[in-house]
Amino acid sequence: MRLTLGPVLYNWSAEQWSDFHARIADEAPVERVVLGEVVCSKRLPFYQDRIPDAVERLQRGGKEVVLASLGLVTLPRERKMLAELAASGLPVEVNDLTMLRYLEPGTPFTVGPLVNVYNEGTLGFLAARGATTVCLPPELGLASVATLAAAGARLGVIEVWGYGRLPLAISARCYHARLAGLAKDSCQFVCDADPDGLAVETLDGQPFLAVNGVQTVSESWANMAGDLDQLGEAGVGALRLSPHTGDMVEVARLFRAAADARIGPDEAIAGLAALAPERRFSNGFLFGRSGAEWSH
Secondary structure (H helix, E strand, O other): OEEEEOOOOOOOOHHHHHHHHHHHHHHOOOOEEEEOOOOOHHHHHHOHHHHHHHHHHHHHOOOEEEEEOOOOOOOHHHHHHHHHHHOOOOOEEEOOHHHHHHOOOOOOEEEOOOOOOOOHHHHHHHHHHOEEEEEOOOOOOHHHHHHHHHHOOOOOEEEEEEEEEEEEEEOOOOHHHHHOOOOHHHOOOHHHHOOOOEEEEOOOOOEEEEEEOOEEEEEEEEEOOOOHHHHHHOOOOEEEEOOOOOOHHHHHHHHHHHHOOOOOHHHHHHHHHHHOOOOOEEOHHHHOOOOOOOOO
C-alpha cells in the first residue's frame, strides 16, 4: 500500500513549512507528497517562493510531487492561481472542480478528499476526464469504499484518509477572524496561533470540532493504522497522512511498517499514541458509526 503525505492544511510559518518538507524528503517512507495551499489563498504568498526548492528536494528524495488546488475558489485572483497551477508542468490535485476548467481534457490529475466522490458515476466522470488517483471523502464507510475501489480498478489508485484531523467543510467565513473580532479581509493571520487547528467545545464543555481559518476539521485525529487489512481487502491502494505538528516522519515510518506487516496493528497504534498522548484517535466513519468513535 502506498503512502501519500497530504498538503499542510494549517497556517505554518514559511520556515516551519520548508524545514518540514526537507525532512520529509530525506527521511519519510512516503511515495507521494502533495504541496500547496488548499484552505486559504491569503496564506500562500508567505511560502510560495519556497515551493520550487521543496519540489526539487522531494523529487531528489524519490518522491512523486503533486501541487494542490484550492478547496473553495471565490475570487478572480484565485482563478488566476488555478491557471498558473495548470501551467506549472507538475501534476495537479483537484480539490475544487473549478480546477478542471484549466486542465485540458485527458490531462492526468489526481483528486483530493474535498471533492464529493460518493458514487461510481462521479468516479467514472473524473476518470474519463483524466483522474489517475482519487482520495475518497473521509466520511465514506468501508462498504462504499470497496464499491468505489472495484469501480475504479481501471482508474489507478483509490486512496483513503489514513491519519490526521478530518477535513469536514470549508466556508466563505473565517472562524478564526470572527473569534478575534476581525474581518476576514483584515484577519491579521490569527490562525497561525493554532498550528493544528483550534479545538471547539459544546456549550457544556464537550469536545466537538476544530477550526482552521475558513475550514472545519474534526476534533479527533483519524487513525487507520489498525484497519489496514480491511482497507487492503476493500481494494484501497494508498493511505493519506495529513501533516500536523510533531514527528510526522515517525508517523510515516509506523504506517509503513504496519502496511508491510513488519509490526502489528496494536504496536502501530501504540507507537502513534506515544508520539502525541494528548491526541484522541477515531475511525468511526469507516465502520458506519459516528465519525468520532474509536473501535480499538
